[in-house]
Amino acid sequence: MIAAAEAPAFAPGAWLYVHPERTRPRPDGDAPRLVLFDRDGTLTVDDPPYNGDPASVRLRPSAREALDVLRAEHVPVGVVSNQSGVGRGLLTRAQVESVADRIEQLLGRFDAWVFCPHAPAAGCACRKPAPGLVLAAADALGVAPGDTAVIGDIGADVGAAAAAGATGVLVPTAVTRPEEIAAAPRVAPDLLAAVHSLLGRGPA
Template sequence: MIAVPRASASAPEAWLYVNPEHTPRPRGTGNAPRLVLFDRDGTLTVDDPPYNGDPANVQLRPTAREALDVLRAHDVSIGVVSNQSGVGRGRLNRNHVEAVADRIEQLLGTFDAWVFCPHLPTAGCACRKPAPGMVLAATDALGVPPHETALIGDIGADIGAATAAGATSVLVPTPVTRAEEIATAPTVAPDLLTAVNSLLRRHEAVA
């Protein structure tokens, strides 16, 4: 992972890493996002085993590579925002989290930003989804306002974080996604490539 640690006023206790080679993308025409953020476990990768800290266990979700290739071809910034309560539970440390991120970048290419919440659900922090802190930390760091940002995730907490931050959201369900989360999500897609294409088609519809 070539990204380097940074501090964020939006989520001061989150672990924020920013690619030093990132340059803000110009605002295009239409409604296509300039930044797309992804949840990690269950969205980019298979959440098995839970609290994974071993790079050898990383398995990609279907169409993850294709989806990121499309975003890069359209010059869209990309990042990851991930709850990592395994740290707070004592099952992971920063080295584990960074090692898994390194492996994901080996498989999917470089991301512009990574943001992790290392806290327990009971911590009351500003960063754990569905709080908006990690989304705002990423948008601040990459120079893209929330309304030009989208978040793709697999559970209601991801959709809640996007909504709280003022960003667009797309839900890509997995077997752990609850029926009520699917029913209330603004947009639902069967896989990551479809989710990305749905975001980009918003641009085509008004261009």
């Protein structure tokens, strides 16, 4: 995996990785200048939970197609992921990195990865629905939070987007609660539809 960078002050303790050849965001247009994805349950099937085994990575439907569309439009892409398994003593940093490497083998390069390694009780500023991960990714890639979108499968993902001033899109799965769907500002049936809606090509 690419070398870690120092997380900004508003996300202390987060793990930040930025690709040295990252995509430069387009200067204009109505589409987001950065799209961030949740990892577990959004890009990958969240089974087993707290996955530290690259061989167990399975992709969600249309994940590759959605990323291909964004890359064709020169929109930077990143991942913002709570990894409380680290704080719970169930995962190591090396395991989190190895799973990220496997995802990049399957889905291509991401411009940034930002992880929260803290347990829920830690009270950190980065664990979603706090805005720290979203703000750190946007800051690292030189994009204003208001020009950023976050796609995830649970309320914490769209909550983090809202707290950061970004646009949130919910792509429900079997674990998404009905109240999270009802409260989401935008809902899409799958990742490809979510991306098309952000690009103004269809409803969400």
